[in-house]
Amino acid sequence: MGGGGSPLGSPRDDHRRAGLGWRPDTRSPESRTRSQTMADSSFDIVSKVDRQEVDNALNQAAKEISQRYDFKGVGASIDWSGERIEIRANAEERTKAVLDIFQSKLIKRGISLKALDAGEPQASGKEYKLFCTVKEGISTDDAKKVAKLIRDEGPKGVKAQVQGDELRVSSKSRDSLQEVQRLVREKDFDFAVQFVNYR
Known part of the structure; x- marks a missing residue:
């Protein structure tokens, strides 16, 4: 048998048996990465x-x-009442003082006060009550505001799609995505936002 043939079992031999031409990937590693x-x-x-x-x-x-x-002796308390937080005290200013303490604890634990919808103290018999609601999700109207901001002021080629109570932002440029995050932070919407699920 003459020499010079491809070694048995080589990729080139496999392609010939399959009726395919041998086309090695001649691109540089940098080109493949791009x-x-x-x-x-x-x-x-x-x-x-x-x-x-x-x-x-x-x-x-x-x-x-x-x-x-x-x-x-002022009857001050704070506790859950179903899905809401109930604050009680025997005076309006004491009720607000409890709220201030609660808000300071939220901040220390990394919770934005934008996520807290606090009502005004309401007289109830001999005491005052104040209810707070924890807000989650981006409403349809707010999602449209964010999408419009990205469309009007964001980098070209960035897409923003509303998906339920959140938005998916995509681009071929990671720098553009970082620019969108800066833009949204600086806009300072009246609701808390986080950037998650990086892909």
């Missing part, structure tokens, strides 16, 4: 709250209220 990174990158804009951290902040506030001398 082609792989041409796919869109993306992230999601969401408005979510860690309920456990909210609960931790509430418990810390309740503990502080129970230990502070200036809250003795």
Whole structure:
């Protein structure tokens, strides 16, 4: 048998048996990397709250209220009432003072106050009550505002798609995605946002 043939079992031999021409990938590693990174990158804009951290902040506030001398005998309390947070005290200013303590605990635990919808103290018999609601999700109207901001002021080639109570932002440029995040942060919407699910 003459020499010079391809070794048995080589990729070239396999392609010939399959009736295919041998076409080795002659691209440089850099070129192959560039082609792989041409796919869109993306992230999601969401408005979510860690309920456990909210609960931790509430418990810390309740503990502080129970230990502070200036809250003795004013009937001050804070607790869950279903899905809402209920604050009670025998005076309007004491009710607001409890709210201030709760908000400070939220901030220390990394919860944006934009996620807290606090009402005004309301008289109820001999005491005052104040209810707070924890806000989650981006409403349809707010999602449209974010999408319009990205479309009007964001980098070219960036797409923003509303998906339920969040948005998916995609682009071939990671730099453009970072620019979108900066833009959304600086706009300072009246609802909390986070950037998650990087792809």
